[in-house]
Amino acid sequence: MAEKFWNRFRFKYRVSVVNENTLGEVWHFRLSRLGMFLWGFLLAVLSFLLFAALIWFTPLKNYLPGYNADIRQQLVEETIRIDSLENMVALQTEYLNIIRDVVAGDVKTDSVKPLDSLTLINKNELIAPGSAITDEFIAQYEEKERDNLALFDVQTSTPVYTLFRPVNGVVEEHYSKTEGRLYVGCRAMQNACVVSVLTGTVIYTNRNMEGEWEMMIQHEGDYLSVYKNLKQVNKTVGQSVQAGEMIAVVADGKQLLFSLWQKGNSVNPEEVIAF
Numbered sequence: 001m002a003e004k005f006w007n008r009f010r011f012k013y014r015v016s017v018v019n020e021n022t023l024g025e026v027w028h029f030r031l032s033r034l035g036m037f038l039w040g041f042l043l044a045v046l047s048f049l050l051f052a053a054l055i056w057f058t059p060l061k062n063y064l065p066g067y068n069a070d071i072r073q074q075l076v077e078e079t080i081r082i083d084s085l086e087n088m089v090a091l092q093t094e095y096l097n098i099i100r101d102v103v104a105g106d107v108k109t110d111s112v113k114p115l116d117s118l119t120l121i122n123k124n125e126l127i128a129p130g131s132a133i134t135d136e137f138i139a140q141y142e143e144k145e146r147d148n149l150a151l152f153d154v155q156t157s158t159p160v161y162t163l164f165r166p167v168n169g170v171v172e173e174h175y176s177k178t179e180g181r182l183y184v185g186c187r188a189m190q191n192a193c194v195v196s197v198l199t200g201t202v203i204y205t206n207r208n209m210e211g212e213w214e215m216m217i218q219h220e221g222d223y224l225s226v227y228k229n230l231k232q233v234n235k236t237v238g239q240s241v242q243a244g245e246m247i248a249v250v251a252d253g254k255q256l257l258f259s260l261w262q263k264g265n266s267v268n269p270e271e272v273i274a275f
Contacts, residue, residue: 009033161221163197163273164244166258171275173255175268182266183226185255186275194248194256196241197225197273205233212251217241221262228257 009032016028031039055061169192173185200219207213213230231251241247250256260267269275 159221161198161223162243163260164195165273165275166197166225166227167192167194167250167256169256171270175270177266177268183228183257183259184269184275185257187255188250190250190252191231192250192256193246194227194230194250195244196247197243197260198223199243200225200241202235202237202239202241202247205235205237212254213248215248217247223267224261226257226259226261229254230256 012030012032012035014028014030017026018024019026055064167186167188169186169188171184172187173181173183175181175184196217198217198219198221200217200223202215203218204216205213212228213233215227215230215233215235217225217227219225227248229251230248233248235241235247258269260269260272
């Protein structure tokens with residue numbers, strides 16, 4: 001039975017191609033069922049290999065679901081990184097332009113105004129002369145409350161002075177007379193401006209062995225202010241300075257050491273200046 005089936009499976013059939021007009025045989029071939037199966041399988045394998053090669057060696061593989069998922073994620077991350085680098089380069093370029101202007105002298109240090117000076121300007125605007133209606137109202141109020149206001153009209157001969165902060169920063173070393181520390185140490189930003197705490201005259205400037213400057217200013221009210229650890233000074237001995245005017249620049253990586261004296265006695269700067 002098996003041999004009979006095998007013989008039928010291997011039996012070859014003649015396939016002819018006949019000319020319709022002449023009925024002559026043009027071409028023929030002989031093929032068995034087994035051969036037909038083998039040729040069909042070979043054709044399927046060749047088709048599969050052809051399509052596989054077409055997809056693998058052409059950009060069509062990028063359209064396959066899940067293919068190159070890591071590469072796509074990496075491309076997104078690299079795009080974000082490029083945007084960050086562009087922003088960083090723009091900031092660095094702006095920084096270099098500022099440094100170039102500073103080196104070329106196009107930026108004037110005196111153009112930087114301390115916050116205390118701006119505060120005084122705002123106060124001057126607030127106390128500007130008012131209108132006639134305002135003056136009339138104040139006069140009526142003073143007349144009405146004359147007796148009450150007299151209680152606060154206390155005359156004193158001691159002048160009151162408003163002292164500026166010598167530098168915008170944080171006090172790291174506090175004044176301590178018991179420990180022999182007759183100064184305060186202020187930590188400020190690099191190249192921070194040092195200002196005069198009161199109107200006065202520069203009486204002393206000196207550069208120590210470490211290359212840092214010291215300055216003393218004599219003020220009204222018998223006040224004497226001392227500034228140490230200065231990178232550079234903008235005033236010379238004998239020059240007059242205004243309260244809040246820039247006089248020096250803090251040395252790099254150093255605290256501004258500031259001390260205050262009145263009539264030869266040490267004064268705690270934190271008691272008379274709002275740091």
